[in-house]
Structure formats: structure tokens, C-alpha cells
Amino acid sequence: SNAKTASTATAGAGSGVPGGTLKVLGQADVDHLDPALGAMVGTTSIMRAISRQLISYKTVDDAKERLVPQGDLATSVPTPTDGGLTYTFEIRQGAMWDIPSGPRQIVAADFARGFKRLCTPVQASTMLGYFTDAIVGMQSFCDGFEKVAPTPDAMTAYVEGTPISGVTAVNDKTLTIKLTKPAGDFAYMLSLNNASPAPVEALKYVPDSPEYRSNYFSAGPYRIKSYTADKSLILERNPAWKAEADPLRKAYVDTIEVTFGLTADAVAQQLQAGSADMSLENSSIPTAVLEQMRATNDPKLTTIAAGRVDPFLWINTKTSNNGGALQKLEVRQALEYAVDKAAIVQTFGGTQNAKVQNGIFGPGVIGYHDFDLYPTSGSKGDPAKTKELLAKAGVTNLTLKLPYRTKGLEPQIAQTLQASFEKAGVTIQLVPVNPSDYYSKFLTNHENTANGTWDIAPVGWTPDWQGGAARSVFQPQFTYTGTPQGYNYVDYNNDKANALAAQALASTSPDEQAKLWAQVDEAVMADAVIIPLASRLDTLYRSARVQNFTPYALSVQGDWTNVWLKR
Amino acid sequence: MKLSRYLLSRIGFGLVVLFALSLFVFLLFYLAPGDPARAIAGDKANNELLEQVRQNLGLNRPIGEQYLSFIGNLLQGNLGFSFRNQLPVTGIILDRLPVTLSLVVGGVVLWLAIGVPIGIASARRPGTVRDRAGQTFALLGISFPTFVLGMMSLYLLYFLPTRAGFPIFPPSGYVPLTEDPLQWAWHLILPWTTLALVTAAIYARLTRGQMLEVLGEDYIRTARAKGLTERRVIYKHAFRSAMPPLVTQLGNDVGFLLGGAIVIEQVYGLPGIGNLAVTSVQAQDRPTIIGVVLVGGIFIVAVNLIVDLCYVLLDSRIRTAS
Amino acid sequence: MALIDVRHLTVDLPSEDGTVHAVQDVSFAVEPGEFFGIVGESGSGKSVLVQALLGLIPGARVTGEAWFDGRDLLALNDRDLRSLRGSAVSMVFQDPLSSLHPQYTIGAQITELIHTHRSVSREQARTMAVDMLGKVGIPDPTSRFGFYPHQFSGGMRQRVMIAMALVLEPKLIIADEPTTALDSTVQTQILELLRNMRDEFGVTILMITHDLGVLSRVADRVMVMYAGRRLEMGPRAALFAAPVHPYTSGLLRSSPANYTPGADLVPISGRPPSLLEVTTGCVFTPRCPQAHEQCAETPPVRRYSDGAEAACWLDVSGKAASVLTDTAAQAVVNSHPAAEPAGDPVEPIIRATGIEMVYRNRRRSSARVLDGIDLTLNRGETLGLVGESGCGKTTLARILAGLIEPTGGTITLAGRSTRGLGRAEWKAVRRDIQLVFQDPFGSLNPRRRVGSIIGDPYRIHGTVSRHERRSRVQGLMELVGLNPEHYNRFPAQFSGGQRQRIGISRALALNPAVIILDEPVSALDVSIQAQILNLLSSLQHEFSLSYLFISHDLSVVRHMCDRIAVMENGRIIENAPTEQIYRAPREEFTQKLLAASTFNTAPVTEIARTLVPVVAGGPGLVRENVA
Amino acid sequence: MSPVRTPKQAAAVAAVVQRGSTSLTLRRLRRDPASMIAAVFILLLVLFALCAPLIAAWTGHGPNEQFRDTGLSPSGTPVAPGGQFLLGTDQLGRDVFVRLAYGAQVSLMVGVLASLAAATIGVVVGVVAGYLGGVVDTILSRVMDLVMSVPFLLCAIALVSVFGPSLPLSVAVIVFFSWTALGRVIRGQVLALREREFVEAARSLGASHVSIMIRDLLPNLAVPILIYSTLMIPSAIVFEATLSFLGLGVVPPTASWGGMLAEAGNNSVYLVAWWLVIFPGLTLLGATLSFNILGDGLRDALDPRSQMGRGR
């Protein structure tokens, strides 16, 4: 019956054909199978199918329209009142939980519970910081939660008994959220799967525990049929879901089968051969294969930008290696001139796959603009200038430790960087690092930073959401409030940039926001703590039988809930 | 009585091997740099969270205590829980087993079917063209690094035909036997062949060497003097005696491969135990790595025990010793 | 009509060094029911000859004819030949353990043969096999049927082989050294068995051996091979009493089994030729004491009235020939008289009392190998120690030489007790007591040069400086009759006899008082054996050495020793002067040993022999046309 | 003096029959064209490795130098073999030919070093265990059994993952897991040799254990040591290449054959640039094949009767 409703509902969208099994291939397993915790981009595709949020997006080809917030579980996107501090949502009727006792309407209280679950002590969400900052009373709720005994009963009692003062379920249909300060991007934040509602039954389980995974409560068009870690995830239709209560998802296919653990090569091969349909990761096509697809003008290939600055180099301003040379601004600026960014772009397969990047915000993020504080001809680097500046700074024989992940193109990028720097007379020691150790061992561990375990480190950053996402680039990486932050490896802080950012966040005019964020960008770049290298476009590929392949902004991948299969 | 004692001593040794192995892996990871708590808690975890994770996993207890509880769990068949997804390691490994098993069983059948006859044919007429051909095959097979052969056959047999529009072989991947036996076999043909070619070579050589040795034995002359047909002399008399070293080699190979045909699984993207090993290493998922290494050891020990049993059956001298 | 008639058989074996002409132009015929012996030193081509007949040598080039039952074996196709093997012609090989498949029961191996040639039921085959096993003297054959070869003793295994050979009632049994690997007493039993089988079943037996003594007891007719040729053939009595060919006489004279007290062994000088080249003329010429110019031409085959035939230019017709009285042929005479004990008989050089040795095996219970041995060796004396394989001779030798510690008993070496000696003290003692081993190849390190092997004692004991060592070693080499120029050669470049000389010279290096000789000649061919025995005697006299001479062959011991101790199961059962043991053996065991070690031919003093004109086409064919 | 004087005669005969073992060996080797070709190939490889800097100078291409403009298309595709780049370029625009030469240094060094080290350990352990016997033998044999029952590739991966990839660690891992094969063989041979009478003879002369092991046993082990060490080299080369292929071997940008193949495989570059697999692959194959052939040839020449088995 679902299939029928789906097909009738999509009559307008063209000749959508319901049914079939969508085969998706993934390289890595999901990071979490819990909307509160899922943060990996690939996981977002799954969350699109098995969870719903207040706000979401249409999946369309037009890059602008794709980023316009739409009501999902909210009937519409509200305009904030109270000087931008209060949001009032009307909950869509007919949207149901899939719970063992039978379908049940999703109500306003479920959203409050969803926020509360974010700060479960054992398994806190990585996105938690944004919400505690933004929502009134969230911080104190979370502080209280930490003191609760880690038993399901005590935690349930706390969650159900303690309100977040800024989140109110006025009635089942109405939800209000009060903000600590105006936030022009709050609607975008609510589109994250981390802001999903949670049914009361979810409290019986530790977030993302194996028990939770096997008793998952779906709100989306699909639910989990089976999950085998590292191997497969099979989604089947959620009988509680109603097409008419979901304006954004059509849910044509009957089953979605995700297989994990393949190499990027294998994924590409299988998509080409048609034995699988889509890829879980974005940019999983090896450049060589991409090259070939481009040569044949393969229509199944699409490219989109997701604001990803990847890679860029962090410069360790805390190390005393090389006599503390990197602590000097002139030295860092000298290094900015050294890198052949064009070569990095070439490594990604040329300008069709990546663009030279000169600022902290990637294309697509509000605040991105074309500028270069350290221009070199053709962005190919200027070794002579570097040498000159280094000489001026009185630094000779610079030897830098450059760690890199032994994964994908990263060894190649590291070698390319090495080649660039060596042309400029800077010696690079490559330090291969196990991919999963990379952040924990080298970067987030502040001791390593202070001890000089690394000097310059290539990293990548994707904004946590799309569109008005400058905050999710700037705040975690370039602000320092006294307590070390995970991704601000060198405790970088710039008061001028902070002030500009605060203005931008309070602003409601997109144009003004853009201007202010652009100034933030330039202010940070003037300090030369990072060397932006390239912004990568994501290349998406699918099998020939996939139809209506339109990207979902958050997963940066074709939307599983809107494709159909040609048979 | 002697027999049972022999077997008991073999079992005892197997246990020692496993114990040593467990100690090795445990110490390796205990002494290793890097923080497992951070690996579990994720990159963005704060210090309190890390401490909590350590507490939960018992990572802050003394090493001896940790090892004891590890061994205790092990004895109950419990290899602990994966850092990555909190699932029991035993289950994760059991889940991968059918893939590796399919690969190995098919490979064994194929490589024996290729290697042993070549070896016998070579040994029957040493120095002839046929022998030379067999020897050349064996040398090539032994010298071919598995991943080079794998990459080359993927390129030549899969990629080129597929690009040319005549797909012969399916791309990498695994289809469970229970799901579609035909597809299962079809997907495994290239891995099987690759595995078989590089391994058959060893068997061809070993068989040839053993057969040459046995064919020089006095009892082979006796068999010929009895007027037996050459076939019977070769297969019933000579091959019978040439078998024990082959069985040993087979035991070693099967044991090692069951613990993960790492290279083949990597090249062909098969989600077997070897693949699990590589992914767990990349994810620093220590319980899983420990589990995989130990299970690999268990396979080797178990298969070697089977080999010992086969020896008892094969060798009249051991069998009749009492 | 001969059962098998071999004519001009030539076998060439291609090998890496060139073609080995293993058998050249050999003809012989065996009559039905005959016991035909082929004798020859190691490498003379005996095995190749018979195996070539049945097509068992892959890669061999065989020419000639071999008529068996009206068919030429050499012209048969594989299939027909196979059908003859095991049924009409069967073989018994030397080593009964390695000749039986270790992984199958003996029953299975016998019935396999039956099923290959006869279509009978399994039960019938089993009955046949069990019957035959009973007939060859396997007790309780029904239950032994399911045993594996390793569960039998050597003699029993050989019986099994014989049973297998007989079970299809073949016309011809070829036995290739069927008793060489066995103890002398067991050897006698097996020979007896073969002869009984011949008498009982009327099979024809063609037996190969290198042991003249064995054939002297059982064969009807004997063929002597040397370097791939047939040198002589004739009835047993004539051949042993009055050999025609100088080689045969040489063999007999150099064999200690043919010993008469007072007389000396007369070795055949030199060593057998390489088979890689074909020599024209008589192959034996270089070693023949009676050689003359004519021998460079192919000798005629002369046939005499008493059935003897030989390929030799010598015409012995009319001569009264007996090898033992034919002193004219003796090339050299040993000069020393029967040894007289030198030194003080009151103080023996070795006195061992109550030696016990118990080996404790890890799994099995302990084995008592020596059980209260009392033994003295006087200065200048040669004491013989004989006994069957495994009775503990070597063990005793090793204990005396201090290589292993006995579990009980005391040893006094030159008046000094060896109990509780430290390493350094033992090292000093070792200079007085040296060993010469059985296997002349095994006891020399194949990867070291002869000079360094012989010089080892000097190096280890540091008695001779580095530069002096060479001349000392060369002196030793000269002493034992080796060419000192071969100082830098490897042992493999020497013959068996020369290797044994190397071993002896090494033992002499430190001027020991005693040399223990553990079966020093049993691995050598008779013709070489005599050379070594004579060398030992002369050295003993030159340096007044004392010898402990170990052997399983009583005749060798008798030739060498003043006194003989007979060992059985770790005990010395008889210890008396040589001639006393020889004439009046007390123990039954000693008597058995004695019987197995002497020639058993009636002495023929007078033979009237005439040359017989040759009839073409007959057996023992004269070579008519030299190709 | 002696009544039985014939040695000169006998020696003369001996000279005809016996041929010196060395000359025989050389003759056998020379008569085996495959071995000769293999030996020549190995020599060429060694030369190739030694001349790597010369090759770099001659081509003007450093091993890690990236030719972004001439060696790569704008979209980063490597350039096929041709005039400027004899064997083409890799995904970073480096000269494959030059890197192959530098890779030869690594592969050969790892192969030879690891084999030598493993052979030394194997010989020492094997000789000591076999000769001394008893408890020492039991312990050492058990240790060998133990090392052999370890899933080595898994352990190698675990080890390298903990300590990080590096060339010395690779060599150590290779050595650790390959000495046992030779150790076992040597032990077996020594067990047999120990029973030979010449050892007994040396003992009866009062030679010490060490003297027996070195003077008497070692020369007799030359053949298996030589053969096994030769055969160990290709295994070590492949082992190193496999580790590099799994990303656990040498650290970029150092060129090694396995690493080159891994880089070609990792991002499927080889699908558009076959030369990235073919040249390193064939060179690797050629090297292992040559060492195997030479090892076999040596075995046939030195020890024609034996069929010494071989490990993996």
C-alpha cells in the first residue's frame, strides 16, 4: 500500500517507478546509527531515510534551491520572533513513529527529548556545542546530566523529569525554542540529523548501543531490517510512514542494501559495471577512473560543491622546533608562498575536481569570496619569495615534520607538498600516520602540538551543515575561549575576527552576513596559521539504472529517498 | 596409550602457542603508543569523557589484571567488544568467516587439482619437456607476488573486457553462497584462480620433489618388479608415501589462509577475515585486531592438529605404535 | 633347454659424467632348478644386469638377447613384460625393510601381487598369502598377515619378501643380495630357506652376492663378474677349488674366510676401473699379477672339461690347480710371524671390569645394552671382539674410548682409572687411545681437506705447530701408503680403501698405545679388505700397538687376532685364544658364527682339466665376432 | 715399507673417475642456461640499483622530482612511456624509470639484508639445537614451532600498525618470520650429521663442542645455507613488497617496487596507466624469478640428488 501511495504522490515528479532494491556500497561502516550522534557525511544519507527533522531540504539539481530550508516535520519554516530569539514550530500531523506498539504521531515533546539525548554523558554528540551555545537552558541541562548515575533508569528519570528551559512543548502540535542570542543560521542547524526527535522508548537504550541499533525507532520512510557491523545495512519500508505526511521524500525503492568495507576502486568498478547503484561516500571515484568518465562524457557523473576546504595546512605555532621559527608571523607568511596549489589541484584530477583555495571558507559557504593575500603566479608557488622572506626573518635550514594519513590521495598530497617546500629550501619529514590515529594522535592531543610532534599538518574541513555554515567553519577551528578545543589545534584566537563573527551571526541580512564573514576570512588569513590549498568538488556517480538522481545537500550525495530504478 | 599421549602433547603445544600469541598481542597493544580510549570516544571527546571510557573498558586497571580478565573472557569464548561498534568481536569474526572459508576451500580444491598432477607428471619424467614446463610453471607461480598477479588479472580479465563492452568476469565483491550459489562461484573465480595459481606452484614443486625422492625408493622397485601397472605404482605406492609432506604444507597453508587471506581479500575486495584485519588495524580497533590474530592462531593450531591426526592415519608406524 | 639364456647382454647407463658401461657383453644360461650365483665386487654390474633383464632401469640402453621361456625379454613390450614380472620371474632385494612399502600391511602387499596377475577372490588371495607366509617360516601367519613391515625383524621381513616372490609359483627367482643386510646367523637361515624352496618348489634361483662364502655354500654354478664383464663361470666345486681366472684366485686368496693359519692374505693390488671407458683387452690387466702383453687384446673364452669357463689368455688346462697351494701366484708375502704379545702381560693396557650400559630412552623403558663386561687388553696384543649386530660392540668401544660414560663398572687405562676424569684429563687420556671407524666415508668429514683431517689431532691437542703440521701429516700419509701430494684433496676423491688409510693415519697421529678398530674393513670389498688388514698388521709391529678389533665376521677376526672375545646380548660369552675358539668353540652361538664365516667347499687338490672346443650357440657362448 | 703399496696406482685411477666438486658444480651451473640468464639478470639488477644516481643524472630526473607540466596532463594523468620518460611517469609526475632504479636499491637491500640476518639466526639456532640436543633442542625447536604457528602476516600488520611503518621495522619483521625455515632445515641436517662418524671421530680426538660446530658441522651445511639463503631473498623481496602494498612498508617518497605498485593500485591509476603496474610488476617478478631460478640451479648443481623442499 505504501508503494501505491508513493507512486500516486509522485505523479508530478515525472515517471517515478516504485519498487526494487537500491544497492549502495560504502568504504567505511557508519560512524553511528543514531541520529543524535551520526556526524559522518555518509551516515547522513542513511539518516535521511530513517529519520526526520523539523527542517530539511528539497533534493533538486539547482544548487541554490537545494539549500533553501523547508519544513519537514515542521509544517513550515517559521520566522523568528522576539528579535530573532524565539522560534515557534507547528508539528506536521500524520508523521508517525515506528514503534512496536504500533504507529504513533510524532509530538512536540519528542523534539525536546531529542535535544536532551544529545548530551547523554557516555555518548555525547559531537554537535552538542552548537546547541548548548544556541538554546537557552541547554547548557545547564547538560551540566546536570553529567551528575546522573549511568543507569538507564536514572537517566530516563532525569531526561523525563528535567526540562530544558528554552525548549517548550506548548502542546503536542506546537514547539517553541528560545535562543540565547540571535542566530541567522539556526534553521540550518535544525536540519541536522542531530536535531531529530526521539520517542520516549529510545531512553531505554544507551545512545547508539548495539541494543539501540537493533531496536531503532524510525520516523523516515525506511527502517532498519538488519545491520551487520562493517558488512551490511538493509533498510526496508517503514509501514508507519505516510507519503502524504512527507513533502520531501518520495521513497520509490522498496529496499536499500548498504554494503560496507569495499575499497574505493571496488566501489567505482561495481558502479560502472552496474552491479551496485550508488556510493555511500562522496568523492569515492578514483581520479583515474574519473578521468576516463570525463573523457567519455559519462552522463552518470555529477559534480557538486559542498564548501569543503580540503586540504589545508595547519601551522603549529606552539612548537619550539627550529628555534620556534613557526611562531614568527613572517616565517608563516613565507611558507604561504611556498606551496604549489595548482599541483594539489592537479593531484585531485585537475580543475574539474578541485579549485585553488585561498581562504578559510570554501565555495558555497556564505562568506566565501575570491581573494589571495599571498598571491603567486598561477598559484604555483613562489619558492624564491619564500626563500627571500625566510632569509629576511633570519631563518635557515627549516625542517618541518609533516604527518599525513596513509589513506586515499593523502600520501600523494603529502609528497607533492614535500616537493613544493623542498624547492623553497624547506626540508619536510614525512610522518605516515594510521588514518584513525591521525586526529587523536597528532592533532587533537595538545601535548603533541606543544612537543612539536608535528609542524605542519594537512587536514580537511567540511562545514557541519550547508549554506549559512560559516559559523561551523570558524567557531570550532579559529576561536579560543580558554579551554582547548578539539579542532583548534594551536589555540588560535583573533579578537578582531571574533567581533566580526559575532556581528555576522546577529545579522539577519544575507548580504551583510556575507560581507562580514568575508572580513573574518581575511583577518584569519592575515595571521597565516593555515595554508589553504584546495577546495574539492564532490564527484558523484551512480549506476545506469538509477533515475532522478538529485543531491541532498547534507549528504552531498544522491538522495536515496527520491531515486527510482529503471528496470 | 602412546598415541593419545602424542596427541595430548600436540594439543598442549597448541595451547602454548595460543597463550604466547595472546600475550604477544596483548602486550603489543598495551605498550603501544596511542590511546584506545580516544579511538573509541572519537576525536571530539573531552577529557572527562575519555576518563569515563577508560573506566568502562577497565583501561586504567593494572596490566596484569587486565590480561587476566582478558584471558578469563577468552576461555568463555568471549573476545571482548569492538571499540568501533561495541559488538562482540566473536560475532564480527564469525560473520566474516564464510567469506574467507569460501575463498580458501575453493582455492584449496583448485590448487591441489592444478599443483599435484603437475608435480606428479614432472616427477615421472624428470628432465623432459613436460618436466621443464611444469617446473617453469612452478617457478613463475612461486615468484609471482600475489598482489601483482591479482592486479594484473583484474586489469586484464575484468577491466579491459568490461571497458571494451564484453564483461566476462564480475567486479570484485562477494555474494553469499546461501543467496545465490552461481553468483557466489562466479564472483570468486578470479580470487580462487589467483590464490590457486600462486599456491599450486608450491605444491607442484613439493609434489615433484617428494615423488622423485619416493620413486628412488627400493619399495617402488619392488612394486615394479611385482608387475604392477605404472599408474598403480605411481598413485598407490609412490604418491601414498609422498603425501605426508603435502599434508603438512596443506595444513600450514589452510591454517594461515583461514586466519585471513589478507592480500587476496584486499585486492578483490572480499569482506573476509583478512579484510577485517586490515580495516581494524586502520581503525586501531584493538579488541578486533587481537581477536583476529588469536583466531588466526586458533585456525593454525587447529588445522595442525588435524594434520597430526592425518599423520596418524597416514603413517602406519605411528598408528601401530603402542 | 635353459630356463633363461642371456646372450651378449650389454647395458649402458647415461649419466652426467658420461655413459656408464655397467654391463658389457655378458652371456650365461641357467638351467631349470638350478641355483645360480653371480658374484662380484661392489659396482661390478650385478644388479644392473638382472634389473635390466626385467626392464627395471629407466633410461638404460640394453642390447643383446635374454631368452626366457621362448621369449626374448628384451624385445617384449611393457605390457607383456609386466605380466611376467612377479608371476613368472620374481625378485628378492637386498634390504628387506626398504624394499617393502612401509605404509601397507605385508598381507596387502602380497595380495596386491596376486590380484595383479590372477583373478581370484579376496579370500582366495588371502589364503594363498597366508599359506605361503607359513611355508617360509613366519609363525602364526594368519595374524601376522595384517602387520606392517616395521613390525617384523630383518630376517622375518626377508622371509616376507621371499614369500611374496614365491606366492605365484614363478619359474625364476632373482635374489639380489638377499642376505647382505642381515646378521650372519640369520643369513644362514635365509640361504637355507631359499635352497629348501628350490628343492620343494623346483624354482630356479639366480642369486647375486659379493660374498664368495655365501655362494660356496649354496650355489650350483657361479659366475664371477668384474667391471661389468663376466670373467669366469663354472660349477661351484671347480670354481672355488681351482679358479681359472687370476681375478677369481685373487678374490679367494684375499678372503680371510679362506684362511689357513700361518698363511697370509694376499690382496689384489689397485682398485676396480672406471666404467666410463671401454677398455679393449682384459679389464683386469692393471691389477693382474700374471698379466702379459697379450692381455691388451680381447681374451678368448676358454672352456674346460670340468665346466669352468673363463675369459683369460691363461690356459690352465692340465694344471692341478688349487688356490691354496698355488703359492706361485702369491705376489707378496707377509713377513711377520703370528703375533707375540709384547710388553708386560701383568699390566694390561686396558682393564675393564663389570661394564654396564643402560640406555634410557625418553619414552620407552630403559635398554640394558651392556651387562657386566670384563675385558683386558694387553700391550701389543690384538683382541678380537665379535658378535651379531646390536649386541653392543660399538657401545663398548665408545665407552672404552671415553665417548660415553658407562652406567656401571670401571675402566683402567694404562693403570689409570678413568672414572671421574675432568675434561682436560680426558683429553690427555685420549692421546693414548684412538678409534678407527667402520665407514671409511662417514668417519671423514666430506667438506674438509685430507690434510686438515689428518692434522686435526695436532690442532686439537696443540702438540705440533702450524708450519710443522704439514710435513708431519705428509709423513703419516706416506706411512699408511697414501701419496703425500694428495694433501689438499677431499675425501670423496679417494677410494674406500684409501679413505680407511686416512682414518688410520689420523688415529696414528698422536702415537697412541691402543687403537680400537670398529669394523674397519666390513664396508670394503674383499680385494681391498686384505690391503687394509695387512697394513694394520704391519703398523702394529712397527709401533707395537695394541688393537681392539671389532667385527661381526669371525674370519676377519681370526686372521688378525691373538685372542677373541665373543659377545652376545651385551655379555661376553666366550673369551679365548684364537685357535682355541676356532678349533673348539664352546658355545653354540660361537659355532653358528663360525659356520657362517667360512667357505664350504670340499678341498680339491687335484683337477685334471682339459680345454673343451667351443660349440657355437650353446650356453656360455664364446664371443665369436667382435664388433 | 708397506707390503701393500699401491696408492700411486690407485690414485691415478681415482683421478680419472673423480672430478673436483667445485669444478663439477661450476660445470653443472654453466650447463644450465636458465641459471646463467638468472645470474646475469641479477647482476644487471644490482648494476641498475647501483647506477640509480647515474641514471637520475643522465635523465636529469630526480627520484622524487615531480614533473607537473611535462609528466602529467592538466588533470593529473601520468604520461605514457616515451622519449622524455622512458617508462612513463607516475601519478605525481615522477619518472618511473628512475624510481624503478632507486626501488631496486630498496628491494635488493631488504632482500639481501633480511636473508642474511635470517640465515645467520637460522644457522646458529639450527646448529645449536641440533648439535646440543636435549633440553636446548626441545626449547629451541618449540620456539621455532611457535614462530611458525604464528599467523605472520596478521602479526606483521599488527606490529607495523603499532610502531608505524618504516624500513628497519619491515626488515625486522621479515627476519623474525623467516629464520625458522632455515633453522629447521639446519637442525634436521645437524641431527643427521651429528650421528655421522666424523663427528664421533672429532670427539674421540678431544675436540670441543664449539670446534666441532664450526669446523666439522658448518662446512657440511654450506650447501643448504647457500641454497636457502638464495631462496630466501625472493621471499623477502616479496614480503617487503607486500608490506609496502598494504601501506606498511617503506615510507614515501622513498621508491620501492611494492610501494610503487601500491600507489598504482590504491587509486586505480593503473587502469589508465598500465605502465605503473607492468614495469614495477615485471621487474619484481623478474627479480624473484631470477633468485628462484638461481637458487634452484645452485641446488641442482651443488646437491643434485637432494630435493630440498622450500618454504613459501
Ligand SMILES: Nc1ncnc2c1ncn2[C@@H]1O[C@H](COP(=O)(O)OP(=O)(O)OP(=O)(O)O)[C@@H](O)[C@H]1O
Ligand atoms: N641408474 C644408474 N645410472 C648411472 N649409473 C648407474 C646406475 N645404476 C648403477 N650405476 C652404475 O653402474 C655400475 C654397476 O652398478 P650395480 O648396482 O649393478 O653394481 P653391483 O654389482 O650390484 O654392486 P653392489 O654390490 O654394490 O650392489 C656402478 O658403477 C654404478 O655406479
Ligand SMILES: Nc1ncnc2c1ncn2[C@@H]1O[C@H](COP(=O)(O)OP(=O)(O)OP(=O)(O)O)[C@@H](O)[C@H]1O
Ligand atoms: N644412543 C642410544 N640410545 C639407545 N639405544 C642405543 C643407543 N646406541 C645404541 N643403542 C642400542 O644399543 C644396542 C647395541 O648397539 P651397538 O651399536 O653397540 O651394537 P653393535 O654390536 O655395534 O652392532 P653393529 O654390528 O650393528 O654395529 C643396540 O640395540 C642399539 O639399538
Ligand SMILES: [Mg+2]
Ligand atoms: Mg647391487
Ligand SMILES: [Mg+2]
Ligand atoms: Mg657397531
